[in-house]
Amino acid sequence: MGESTGRTLRPRSGPPESADAMSDWLAHAQRAIEQARREWADTGVALLPLGRRFDAARLPAQLILATVGMCDPLEVTERLHRFLNGPVLFDGRLMGGTFYALMRPSPGQPWKHQAAAPRLSTGTYLGVPKIGRTKPPGTHWVAPPRFPGDLCEPATVEALIGFGLRITQEAEQ
Secondary structure, eight states, rough: OHHHHOOOOOOSSSOOOHHHHHHHHHHHTTSHHHHHHHHHHHHSSEEEESSSSSSEEEEEHHHHHHHHTTTOHHHHHHHHHHHHOOEEEESSSSTTEEEEEOOOOOTOOOTTTTTSSOOOOOOOOOEOOOOTSSSSSSSEEEOOOOSTTBBHHHHHHHHHHHHEEEEEEEHHH
């Protein structure tokens, strides 16, 4: 499983990893890594296959906003980063927007919330912004990766989704 994540724990203090190192790690999700680099250079977003280096959970914006209890973009970003402790991107093109938490692949592990917040994996592609793209317009990082292999833990993402679903169900009653 070392190939899939390359995750190593690093202290939060100290110099951040280089953008090039993180970009290279992400680009290796593609078999033709130059394709990802070209797409980042041309459009700022590369279409990367899921399931090899990372999976993603598709998190509807209304679920995340209910979960973190606020709408201010900076506060949402800070809370998501704290809760998930890994990279999250935002795509605002559809239905109020969608967050994507990048997670380590867990083949064969059941996903509790497939209907509300599907886990995307093998056979799916995700538009991943270049490192440093942290503001709209377009797809951007709300919590960029901090080092190569930095990913959210699936159990943590599931817990966040479960909490958000409980909050939204209580609000509807």
